[in-house]
Amino acid sequence: MKLTGAEILIKMIKDQGVDTIFGYPGGAVIDIYHELAKNPDLRHILVRHEQGAIHAADAYARASSTTGVALVTSGPGATNAVTGIASAHSDSIPLVVFTGQVPTALIGNDAFQEVDIVGITRPCTKHNYLVKDIKDLAKTINEAFFIAQSGRPGPVLVDLPKDIQQASIDFKDPGISLNSYKPTYKPNKKQIAKAVKLLTKAKKPIIFAGGGVISSKASEEVTKLAKMTNIPVTASLMGLGCFPGTDDLWLGMPGMHGTYRANMSIGECDLMLAVGVRFDDRVTGKIDQFAPNAKIIQIDIDPTSIHKNVEVLCPIVGDCKESLSMFIKILVEEQKEKPENAAWLKTISDWKSTTPLKYDQGKDIIKPQYVVEKLNEMTKGEAIITTEVGQNQMWAAQFYDFTKPNHFITSGGLGVMGFGLPAAIGAKAACPEKEVIDIAGDGSIQMNIQELMTAIEAKLSVKIVILNNQYLGMVRQWQEFFYDKVYASTGMSHAPDFVKLAQAYGAKGIRCSKPENVEKVLSEGLAHNGTVIMEFIVEKEESVYPMVPAGKAITEMLLV
Amino acid sequence: MNTNKYLLSILVDNEPGVLSRIAGLFSGRGFNIESLSVAATNKPEVSRLTMVTKCEPQIIEQIKKQLNKLINVITVNDLTEKRFIQRQLSLVKVNAQPDKRAEILRIVDIFRCKVIDVGLDHFTIEVSGDMEKLEAFLSLLKPMGIIEIASTGSIALARENGKKENGKQTK
Ligand SMILES: Cc1ncc(C[n+]2csc(CCOP(=O)(O)OP(=O)(O)O)c2C)c(N)n1
Numbered sequence: 001m002k003l004t005g006a007e008i009l010i011k012m013i014k015d016q017g018v019d020t021i022f023g024y025p026g027g028a029v030i031d032i033y034h035e036l037a038k039n040p041d042l043r044h045i046l047v048r049h050e051q052g053a054i055h056a057a058d059a060y061a062r063a064s065s066t067t068g069v070a071l072v073t074s075g076p077g078a079t080n081a082v083t084g085i086a087s088a089h090s091d092s093i094p095l096v097v098f099t100g101q102v103p104t105a106l107i108g109n110d111a112f113q114e115v116d117i118v119g120i121t122r123p124c125t126k127h128n129y130l131v132k133d134i135k136d137l138a139k140t141i142n143e144a145f146f147i148a149q150s151g152r153p154g155p156v157l158v159d160l161p162k163d164i165q166q167a168s169i170d171f172k173d174p175g176i177s178l179n180s181y182k183p184t185y186k187p188n189k190k191q192i193a194k195a196v197k198l199l200t201k202a203k204k205p206i207i208f209a210g211g212g213v214i215s216s217k218a219s220e221e222v223t224k225l226a227k228m229t230n231i232p233v234t235a236s237l238m239g240l241g242c243f244p245g246t247d248d249l250w251l252g253m254p255g256m257h258g259t260y261r262a263n264m265s266i267g268e269c270d271l272m273l274a275v276g277v278r279f280d281d282r283v284t285g286k287i288d289q290f291a292p293n294a295k296i297i298q299i300d301i302d303p304t305s306i307h308k309n310v311e312v313l314c315p316i317v318g319d320c321k322e323s324l325s326m327f328i329k330i331l332v333e334e335q336k337e338k339p340e341n342a343a344w345l346k347t348i349s350d351w352k353s354t355t356p357l358k359y360d361q362g363k364d365i366i367k368p369q370y371v372v373e374k375l376n377e378m379t380k381g382e383a384i385i386t387t388e389v390g391q392n393q394m395w396a397a398q399f400y401d402f403t404k405p406n407h408f409i410t411s412g413g414l415g416v417m418g419f420g421l422p423a424a425i426g427a428k429a430a431c432p433e434k435e436v437i438d439i440a441g442d443g444s445i446q447m448n449i450q451e452l453m454t455a456i457e458a459k460l461s462v463k464i465v466i467l468n469n470q471y472l473g474m475v476r477q478w479q480e481f482f483y484d485k486v487y488a489s490t491g492m493s494h495a496p497d498f499v500k501l502a503q504a505y506g507a508k509g510i511r512c513s514k515p516e517n518v519e520k521v522l523s524e525g526l527a528h529n530g531t532v533i534m535e536f537i538v539e540k541e542e543s544v545y546p547m548v549p550a551g552k553a554i555t556e557m558l559l560v
Numbered sequence: 561m562n563t564n565k566y567l568l569s570i571l572v573d574n575e576p577g578v579l580s581r582i583a584g585l586f587s588g589r590g591f592n593i594e595s596l597s598v599a600a601t602n603k604p605e606v607s608r609l610t611m612v613t614k615c616e617p618q619i620i621e622q623i624k625k626q627l628n629k630l631i632n633v634i635t636v637n638d639l640t641e642k643r644f645i646q647r648q649l650s651l652v653k654v655n656a657q658p659d660k661r662a663e664i665l666r667i668v669d670i671f672r673c674k675v676i677d678v679g680l681d682h683f684t685i686e687v688s689g690d691m692e693k694l695e696a697f698l699s700l701l702k703p704m705g706i707i708e709i710a711s712t713g714s715i716a717l718a719r720e721n722g723k724k725e726n727g728k729q730t731k
Binding site for chain 2: 119122123126127130147178181304307308
């Protein structure tokens with residue numbers, strides 16, 4: 001059967017099991033849009049800026065554990081998508097992004113709306129393709145999905161010249177033909193046996209879990225292993241939710257704004273089982289004082305993550321889930337005893353009681369932490385939380401008790417302001433039955449505020465909680481601590497009226513400036529059947545604590 | 561810092577953009593390329609890239625892993641760990657005043673290279689060999705006054721069943 005390039009694309013996207021894509025049209029993808037119009041069973045969510053399409057697809061992928069798909073036009077459409085692609089790349093999120101391109105005959109001629117998007121995105125995609133022959137189209141689409149989802153996931157971009165979309169060919173599914181791409185899923189059993197021995201001999205062990213646990217769906221295994229062995233767990237920003245935040249073995253997040261007990265545990269542990277983490281500098285602080293006494297076991301599907309930043313005694317290359325299952329099996333078979341770590345757990349619980357996360361909620365001014373804590377209470381820790389970037393993101397990570405994986409969706413590696421709102425829309429599209437809340441700062445929310453219209457049009461009701469401190473708070477905090485309180489260009493007192501802004505888009509807007517009204521406003525906003533902005537006027541110069549100054553050891557924390 | 565030279569032989573898909581992926585990986589991660597040579601192999605769909613890089617021992621591990629992670633890289637062979645044969649070709653234009661001509665020709669003879677262009681006051685010499693031979697050759701020519709040099713990158717192949725012996729490479 002003869003199909004056009006555009007028909008092949010839509011058919012193959014559907015064959016992948018994809019039911020929702022995010023995009024924005026233009027001349028170079030008009031043929032694909034024409035085809036989309038004939039396929040109402042493939043939902044297209046029209047964003048208001050291409051960056052929003054990518055963040056939404058990213059969050060869709062995370063909330064649903066599938067692959068996100070986005071479609072944008074050539075030139076400015078493609079360059080607008082780059083920030084989103086780079087964020088997904090940093091966070092290892094499976095995405096396939098289709099970009100329109102000028103016709104093959106014009107490529108290289110500086111044609112209207114031509115950019116070399118394959119060249120531009122080479123360093124921020126897992127892989128990318130320019131399709132120059134209709135014969136290669138089907139194979140390329142298959143490979144793009146396969147590469148995006150397998151091994152360490154990541155974004156793949158496929159650039160589609162207009163004449164390829166229009167050309168026809170006899171369609172048959174060619175499968176894939178990749179010469180050498182074979183991710184290692186099966187771990188080496190000997191290494192695991194060695195790791196089990198190390199683990200059972202440890203006196204002060206901890207588990208450090210990351211985003212890899214969530215992408216390999218290994219939360220259950222992490223939890224089971226921790227419970228079997230009584231080993232406390234910390235998780236990076238990307239790993240939050242992979243272990244219940246309400247459990248006694250939970251240490252909280254480590255790193256620059258980590259909890260006291262998580263950072264101290266890393267400083268003092270004699271063994272660290274690191275699973276699906278990449279030892280980002282925001283977690284490790286001064287690298288040669290990171291876990292100085294620990295033997296490190298590291299499980300990761302990506303060999304480049306091992307020995308990159310820290311020395312690892314027992315590296316295990318493989319899928320986190322498979323590796324942990326094998327770990328648990330060996331523990332059970334050999335009836336290994338729980339490590340002797342009662343004294344260790346006592347030390348940790350002392351750290352927790354002497355130095356918990358804390359803030360003072362007075363009578364007059366709302367503390368941002370209080371809003372997050374109330375939100376946690378009122379949603380029973382079960383909402384999907386997306387965030388913007390800055391203090392809002394850290395308070396969300398600290399004060400919301402994530403109990404399940406795939407419920408905390410944040411731009412971790414790249415830290416993109418403007419991520420949270422489009423991400424909330426993507427998550428809501430994936431999980432319509434869930435409450436989806438963007439915890440935002442007054443600065444970040446203005447970076448992709450236009451996506452309010454997307455939420456309204458697509459009837460994807462999301463809740464936006466703006467913690468309005470009238471500053472680019474996180475940068476202001478650095479200026480306060482390290483730059484003599486010179487608040488250069490971080491004031492945000494010139495801001496729109498967020499309540500009216502919400503109304504202008506057709507959403508509901510509520511403002512709250514008194515601590516005693518926080519609960520009332522939250523419950524009104526959560527109960528509303530539609531998109532809502534809840535703006536909380538909070539303490540202007542509140543800072544995130546603990547804080548490890550850049551370049552210091554993570555045990556050298558500034559405390560409140 | 562303790563840096564070594566490494567010789568990598570990398571098989572890649574012979575496709576547009578592959579070289580730029582590899583060059584981009586090196587520049588993006590702050591690795592350096594001393595020399596590079598690329599051409600198709602006996603299989604037209606595969607190219608061989610031979611690269612000399614200078615770095616610390618821990619870094620070479622990252623370089624090899626990062627190269628392997630590129631979808632278009634088929635194999636990465638670190639020849640430094642093996643017995644290998646290596647060649648580089650240089651064209652050397654050297655001052656050749658009448659009183660020096662005989663001596664230059666003697667050196668050319670000893671190193672078994674060829675004079676491929678002769679002028680009133682210069683020779684252009686073609687020399688090939690491993691890096692040590694080329695360095696020795698150039699150091700002898702230097703006093704005569706080298707005008708210009710053009711060199712290829714190294715190319716190399718592992719010797720058959722070649723494990724490195726006593727840490728020494730055989731030529
Ligand atoms: C796109 C982008 N630009 C700049 C930054 C640098 N940056 C990090 S946090 C921050 C302040 C964010 O302010 P706001 O959204 O008001 O959040 P707050 O820290 O006050 O909670 C800035 C400017 C960034 N992360 N992303």
